[in-house]
Amino acid sequence: MARVDTSTSMGTNLSASAPLDESELNALREQFPTLQQSVHGKPLIYFDNAATTQKPRAVIDALQQYYCNDNSNVHRGAHLLADRATQGFEEARIALAKYLNAEAAEQIIWTRGTTESINLVAQTWGRSQLSKGDEILVSAMEHHANIVPWQLLCEATGALLKVIPVSGDGELDLEVYANLLTRRPKLVAITHVSNALGTINPVKQLTEQAHAAGATVLIDGAQAMPHWQVDVQDIGCDFYAFSGHKMFGPTGIGALYGKRRLLEAMPPWHGGGEMIARVSFEKTTYNELPYKFEAGTPHIAGVIGLGAAVQWLNAQNREAFCRHEDSLLAYAHAQADDFKGITRIGRARHKAGVLSFLLNQSHPQDVGTLLDQQGIAVRTGHHCAMPIMDQYRIPGTVRASFAFYNTHQEVDALFRALHKVVSFL
Ligand code: C6P
Numbered sequence: 001m002a003r004v005d006t007s008t009s010m011g012t013n014l015s016a017s018a019p020l021d022e023s024e025l026n027a028l029r030e031q032f033p034t035l036q037q038s039v040h041g042k043p044l045i046y047f048d049n050a051a052t053t054q055k056p057r058a059v060i061d062a063l064q065q066y067y068c069n070d071n072s073n074v075h076r077g078a079h080l081l082a083d084r085a086t087q088g089f090e091e092a093r094i095a096l097a098k099y100l101n102a103e104a105a106e107q108i109i110w111t112r113g114t115t116e117s118i119n120l121v122a123q124t125w126g127r128s129q130l131s132k133g134d135e136i137l138v139s140a141m142e143h144h145a146n147i148v149p150w151q152l153l154c155e156a157t158g159a160l161l162k163v164i165p166v167s168g169d170g171e172l173d174l175e176v177y178a179n180l181l182t183r184r185p186k187l188v189a190i191t192h193v194s195n196a197l198g199t200i201n202p203v204k205q206l207t208e209q210a211h212a213a214g215a216t217v218l219i220d221g222a223q224a225m226p227h228w229q230v231d232v233q234d235i236g237c238d239f240y241a242f243s244g245h246k247m248f249g250p251t252g253i254g255a256l257y258g259k260r261r262l263l264e265a266m267p268p269w270h271g272g273g274e275m276i277a278r279v280s281f282e283k284t285t286y287n288e289l290p291y292k293f294e295a296g297t298p299h300i301a302g303v304i305g306l307g308a309a310v311q312w313l314n315a316q317n318r319e320a321f322c323r324h325e326d327s328l329l330a331y332a333h334a335q336a337d338d339f340k341g342i343t344r345i346g347r348a349r350h351k352a353g354v355l356s357f358l359l360n361q362s363h364p365q366d367v368g369t370l371l372d373q374q375g376i377a378v379r380t381g382h383h384c385a386m387p388i389m390d391q392y393r394i395p396g397t398v399r400a401s402f403a404f405y406n407t408h409q410e411v412d413a414l415f416r417a418l419h420k421v422v423s424f425l
Pocket of ligand 1: 050051052112113114115116145191193194196220222223243379383
C-alpha cells in the first residue's frame with residue numbers, strides 16, 4: 001500500500017492538483033447516497049469524516065440483502081437462512097483478516113468498535129497480566145477511549161498510567177518515550193492517527209522499541225483505517241483496535257486484532273451463549289478463538305456490512321485515494337496558513353485527513369454552527385481528547401476531516417464560508 005506507518009507521504013510538498021480526475025471523483029461520489037443531498041438549501045459538504053464516514057451503496061445494499069433475504073441467527077440454526085447468514089458472517093471475518101494481513105481469521109474478534117476493543121483488552125489481558133506498580137504508557141494525544149479503560153484498569157489493579165508528552169506541533173516526544181521505556185512498562189497503548197490533530201505516529205518504530213523493552217503493544221487504529229490499508233504484521237503490534245463506521249462500514253461494529261498467543265491466554269470477558277464449549281453448574285469450559293470473546297448474538301448485519309465495505313475498498317485504487325487525500329490536506333493547510341485569523345492546531349510533519357483550527361477568538365461551536373448553515377458539516381469541541389486540548393489551553397477546535405470523496409472545490413467552499421463567518425462574528 002502507498003502509505004506506510006512512518007508516513008512517507010506528506011501533504012505539504014504536494015501540488016494542489018487532484019490525483020483523481022473530475023470524472024473519477026464524480027463517479028466515486030455517486031456511490032455515496034448521503035453526499036447527494038442539500039442541507040439548509042446548500043449542497044452538503046461533508047467534512048466530519050473522522051467522526052464517521054459515509055457509506056457506499058455496496059454497503060447499504062449488503063445490509064438490505066441481509067435483512068430482506070438472509071436474516072437469521074448465526075452458528076446455531078438448522079436451516080438455509082442460518083447457513084447463509086453464518087457464511088456471510090464468517091466470510092466477512094476472513095475478508096477483514098486478509099485486508100489487515102492478520103495471520104488467521106480467528107485473530108479477528110468482532111466488537112462494537114474501537115472503544116469496546118480497547119476495553120476488552122483492558123479487562124481481560126490487563127486484569128490477568130497487570131498488578132500493583134506495573135506501568136502503562138499512553139500518549140498525551142489519545143482519545144478518551146484509549147485513556148479511560150486504562151484508568152479503570154489502574155484503579156482495579158494498582159497499575160500506574162504514564163504519559164508520553166506531545167510537542168507543540170503535535171508530535172510524540174520520542175526521547176521521553178525512550179526514557180519511559182527504560183522503566184519497563186507492561187503495556188504501550190498508542191493511537192496510530194490522532195483524531196484531534198491528525199498526527200500519524202510511527203507505530204512500527206514505537207512497537208519495535210516497546211517490544212525491545214518487554215512491553216505489549218496496543219494500537220488504536222480508529223483514525224488510520226479510513227485512510228490506508230493497515231498491515232498488522234508489518235507494524236508488529238500485539239493488538240490493533242478499530243471501528244467499522246470510520247472505514248465506510250456500519251455503526252455498532254468493529255474489531256480487535258490480536259496475536260494468537262495472547263488471545264489464547266486471555267480469559268474471556270463477557271459470559272453467555274456462543275463463548276462456551278460446555279456449561280454445567282460444576283464447571284464451564286470456553287470456546288476456541290474467536291468465539292471465546294463473542295458472547296451472545298452478534299451484530300450480524302453490521303459484520304456483513306463491514307465485510308462489504310472491505311470488499312468495496314479492495315476494489316478501489318487506494319494509492320490514488322491516498323494521494324488525493326494528501327493533496328486535499330495540503331491544499332487546506334495552505335489556505336488555512338494564508339487566512340488571517342486562523343490558528344492551526346496540530347502541525348506534525350506526518351498528518352492524515354484532519355484540519356483542526358481556531359478562528360480568531362470565536363468559539364468553535366459558533367463557527368461550526370455558521371458553517372452548517374452554509375451546508376458544511378464539521379465537528380467542534382474537544383473531540384474526546386480533552387488532555388491534548390488542556391495542553392494547548394483551549395476548550396476545543398473546529399475540525400474539518402477529509403475522506404477520498406471530498407474535493408478541492410469543497411475545500412475552496414470551506415474557506416469562502418469561513419470568510420463569511422468572520423464577517424458575521
Ligand atoms: N472518534 C471523532 O469524532 P468508537 O466511538 O468506539 O467508534 O471510536 C472511538 C475512538 C477511538 N480512538 C480514536 C482515535 C477515535 O478517533 C475514536 C472516535 C470520533 O473523533 C468520535 S469521538
